[in-house]
Amino acid sequence: MSLLEKLGLFRRPLDARSPQDVEAEILEELRFHVDTRIENNIAAGMDPDEARRDAEARFGDFDRIRDACRWVQLGERIMIQRIHFALTVVLVAALAFVGLEFFSLRESVHRMSVGQGPMMRPLFGLGSGAEIHIGIGDRLEVLDFGQNELVATEKVALDGKVLLPELGWVDLVGLSREEAEKELSERYRPYFAHEPDIKIRVEKSWMLGERVRVAGF
Amino acid sequence: MADQRPDLLPGTLDMLVLKALHGGLRHGYAIVERIRTTSGDVLLVEEGSLYPALHRMERRGWIRAEWGLSESNRRAKFYRLTAAGRRRLEEEREAWERMSGAIGKVLRARMAGA
Numbered sequence: 001m002s003l004l005e006k007l008g009l010f011r012r013p014l015d016a017r018s019p020q021d022v023e024a025e026i027l028e029e030l031r032f033h034v035d036t037r038i039e040n041n042i043a044a045g046m047d048p049d050e051a052r053r054d055a056e057a058r059f060g061d062f063d064r065i066r067d068a069c070r071w072v073q074l075g076e077r078i079m080i081q082r083i084h085f086a087l088t089v090v091l092v093a094a095l096a097f098v099g100l101e102f103f104s105l106r107e108s109v110h111r112m113s114v115g116q117g118p119m120m121r122p123l124f125g126l127g128s129g130a131e132i133h134i135g136i137g138d139r140l141e142v143l144d145f146g147q148n149e150l151v152a153t154e155k156v157a158l159d160g161k162v163l164l165p166e167l168g169w170v171d172l173v174g175l176s177r178e179e180a181e182k183e184l185s186e187r188y189r190p191y192f193a194h195e196p197d198i199k200i201r202v203e204k205s206w207m208l209g210e211r212v213r214v215a216g217f
Numbered sequence: 218m219a220d221q222r223p224d225l226l227p228g229t230l231d232m233l234v235l236k237a238l239h240g241g242l243r244h245g246y247a248i249v250e251r252i253r254t255t256s257g258d259v260l261l262v263e264e265g266s267l268y269p270a271l272h273r274m275e276r277r278g279w280i281r282a283e284w285g286l287s288e289s290n291r292r293a294k295f296y297r298l299t300a301a302g303r304r305r306l307e308e309e310r311e312a313w314e315r316m317s318g319a320i321g322k323v324l325r326a327r328m329a330g331a
Contacts, residue, residue: 025294026268026272029244029245029268029293029294030265032244032245032246032287032291032293032294033244033246033264035291036287036289037246037264058264059264060263060264060265060266062265065266068268068269069269072276
């Protein structure tokens with residue numbers, strides 16, 4: 001038996017009544033008790049004010065008791081609502097993150113197309129000495145260097161493959177940047193009118209979301 | 218008034234309520250009065266605290282609630298014992314008798330040793 005079952009929750013289907021109806025019934029029940037006590041006090045000889053004071057003192061904190069009843073009756077629904085709210089917040093945040101990533105990518109492609117982006121920087125200016133190996137999740141910018149044209153901007157999928165125009169899914173994981181460039185130049189040869197000179201810019205990506213930009217081309 | 222009431226062991230209220238309903242259908246006010254009168258005015262249930270306990274027991278299936286008319290012809294919520302509630306009452310009663318018997322033994326042993 002789960003803890004929630006031990007606490008008496010989730011033992012039966014959710015109450016079909018609306019929360020407003022449940023609250024109205026709780027209020028009516030508690031009011032009935034206090035009013036009956038007042039009536040009986042008056043019948044026993046108390047004046048009305050004294051009868052009310054006595055009834056309220058015997059009953060205790062009305063609002064606190066009403067809240068306690070409300071929690072017993074509606075706690076299950078309140079918990080579900082809170083879980084629903086939390087999931088909604090997480091979903092919205094995830095969608096916002098994906099949206100930002102998408103627009104960031106579009107902006108990057110746009111900058112390159114108008115000649116303002118990193119593609120126009122000296123290609124071998126940064127980290128040319130470091131050997132980069134392509135891994136899952138890395139973002140690749142594939143350029144036909146001879147024509148200064150962007151071939152594709154793609155992420156390496158979880159199965160280690162990248163979807164490229166004409167070639168389809170290509171497995172590049174584990175190759176160094178230079179090896180991948182040679183591989184793609186070779187593969188693109190049948191599709192280009194000129195001799196392909198493929199260069200790849202690698203943006204390393206870690207599964208935990210931390211992204212470190214390593215030497216491009 | 219609260220200071221005059223002896224504290225009861227946890228879970229005792231459930232047993233008293235189930236016992237009060239053993240005699241038939243009652244609303245909350247009648248349950249309080251039933252406990253008070255049958256205990257000879259010794260056990261005075263804190264009246265408001267009865268209701269969360271009633272609702273909890275209802276959700277556990279020990280009692281069932283239905284609306285009806287009170288003696289004053291006013292709409293009131295009545296409770297009745299279910300089969301699960303009767304079984305629970307028996308379990309509570311046995312546990313109580315075991316405990317009170319054990320406490321009695323301790324007290325008698327102290328008096329004998331005094």
